[in-house]
Amino acid sequence: MRVAIMQPTYLPWMGYFNLIKSSDVFVFLDDVQFAKRSWQQRNKILLHGKEKYLTVPVKTKNAKSLQLSEVMVDDQQEWRKDHKNTLFHAYYNHPFGKEVWQEISEVLDGESDLLCEINISIINKICHKLNMNKKILRSNEIPVTGKKSEYLLKICQNLEAxxxxxAMGSKEYIEKESLFRNSKIQVVYQNYSPKTYHQFGCSGFTPYLSIIDLIANIGWEKVLDHFDENCFD
Incomplete structure (x- = not known):
């Protein structure tokens, strides 16, 4: 059985969903420390041909000491309206932009004030639209403890992976700590490179954007052509 574990990030890129697609069980790592200005609260889109960050403001009091699952968004700022308007102007005229905008707007119009819940709702909605019916868990539901690769290993052992x-970004500390190497669980690293696609109104190609850029340009069905389950070393 193949297990993948990732923090729930805001409007993730295609590589994130490739990891979900390639796994049998996917675990949201929601009980890690919040990191301000990380992918936990922001991502990139393309607005009028230029990269633009969309950042979710959070209540900063004690935020650095909180787990990701505890962090509340700052709704005193009109970020939900701002993000919806920005996404509207960025993608509404794209071939599939209207539908993408509606799907994301449904989540942003929701009542949850927890960053983690908003992120997970967006990810789950996109998975559903892509017919990715995977078993999805949350790390805080799994009865193990630990830090860094020790925690990842114990989750995998609990799930009998x-x-x-x-993700490739975790390779350095996983290899340094060597815990998986001494276990029966094989670690494979995702080496995913985004395929090019036509970006509406652009002459070139800008990679590593939120998956909503891909969907708005080519549609839900053609996203399947961008998955690569053979990109693991």
């Missing part, structure tokens, strides 16, 4: 599918 044979392979752990890891």
């Amino acid at each position: 044979e392979k752990y599918l890891s």
Whole structure:
């Protein structure tokens, strides 16, 4: 069984969903420390041909000491309206932009004031639209403890994983700590490179954007052509 574990990020890129697609069980790592100005609260889109960050403001009091699952968004700022307006202007005239805008707007119009819940709702909605019916868990539901690769290993052991599918960004500390190497669980690292696609109104190509850029340009069905389950080393 293949297990992947990732923090729930805001409007993730295609590589994030490739990791979900390649796994049998996907775990949201929601009980890690919040990191301000990380992918936990922001991501990039393309607005009038230029990269633009969309950042979710959070209540900063004690935020650095909170777990991701505890961080509340700052609704005293009109960020939901701002993000919806920005996404509207960025993608509404794209071939599939209207539908993408409506799907994301439904989540932003919701009542949750927790960053983690908003992120997970967006990810789950996109997975559903892509017919990715995976078993999805949250790390705080799994009865194990630990730090860094020790925690990842214990989650995998609890789920009886044979392979752990890891993002490349975690390779350095996983290899340094060597805990997986001394276990029966094989670690494989995702080496995903985004395929090019036509970006509406642009002459070139800007990679590593939120998956909503891809969907708005080519539609839900053609996203399937951008998955790569053979990109693991």
